[in-house]
Amino acid sequence: MQRLGEKTILRGTLKSVLAFVFLLLLAACSALQPVHLPDLTALDAVDDSQAGQLLQRCRNNFVTGNWQFVHSIAFKRADGGGATVIGVTVLDGQKLHCALMTVEGLVLFEAELAQEKLTVSRALPPFDKPEFARGLIRDVQAIFLPPAAEEPKTGRLVGGELVCRYQADNGQITDLLVDDDGSRMNIYDPDLNRSRSIVAGSPISVAAERVPETLELTASGLSAYTLTMTLISADKI
């Protein structure tokens, strides 16, 4: 009798555990569920002036000329780990230079991208993996440079938001939504699944250009992470 009772309790416990595991798996799967490219309804001829204004707003989302930015960057992995560093980004038209340092000032990583050639001049652990350098440069390009694409299409998403859609030669698509409070950029890989989203907020005017005080980049997928960037200084050089 006692053995039967133990079996019943064991079976009940097992069911609860399985249900819990199932819920966990469900939650994990939904978190990993890719977000697909939304449909776009092109602005028609009646909306010509609106399309022109939208294109201009999208262009103004990116600074022009030579700039230097310093940000504090909080890096957070999906598992909760992460660190805070200071990032320096220099854009000079031909080259993109970036450096990461500790709050205490020690340079952990420094690299330059010129004519599609990446040169890493300093990389201390844990930033010494080649994939880290490539990923960092890709993120920096996505944040600061206009998408490498022809003139974007303009249109409306299902919810009515106006969007500039850039399509690169490699199939990557970038949707840019701009308003007075900032902008949101969604980047889709050639499979049309969202790989990155970048939210820029609290824009300020520096040298007559629009510079966001806050940036948050969210990378999706198995190695998901978030970069929360707060502007320390912006200089047109």
Add this chain to the structure above:
Amino acid sequence: MRSLIVVLFLAAGLGFLSPAQAQDVAGQSPVRVDSVQAEFTQEKHLPILVRPIISKGTFVFQAPASLRWEYLSPVHSVLLMDDGRPRKFIERNDQFVEEQGMGMDSMAIVLQEITGWLDGHISDTPTFKAKVQEGGLIVLTPKEAALARIISRIELRLAGRSGLMESVTLYEGPDSLTRLIFSHGVLNEKIPPATFMKP
């Protein structure tokens, strides 16, 4: 990573050197330091920077092994060490969040270096070779090649005979350096224990 952490803590520890201790390098008697408090301004120079990044903060040390190294701007962070256990906190959304990893366990090793200096044994450090130059300048060069790849030398400049170090400059390359300039130094005042326990 261990080398990296060593450098960070060496930079912190160097700020605690009193002139009396520095004079020990030149063969004079050291003076025991029980506690040190100082403010600092940090300049970060890099070839790509049009102007240095300026940080401000405070150092507090209590012998034998308690440390509070706080940056007030541009990023508010606090590095605490009490009884040899290092912890680092970053302020986010008005709350301090403890950051794990980055070789925090290795920091305890460096504590021996710092306490050694505070006992006036700068020249005895296993990590650096010390050389006294004219005008109150002490130059430390790494003994290990692994550390030398990260930091080429450290220069300590004394602020006369009555205060803390005037400045510490940590060279990572020819044009890449971090300079800490100290002010309002106070020696051997009693410090509440809570200073080293929470951010």
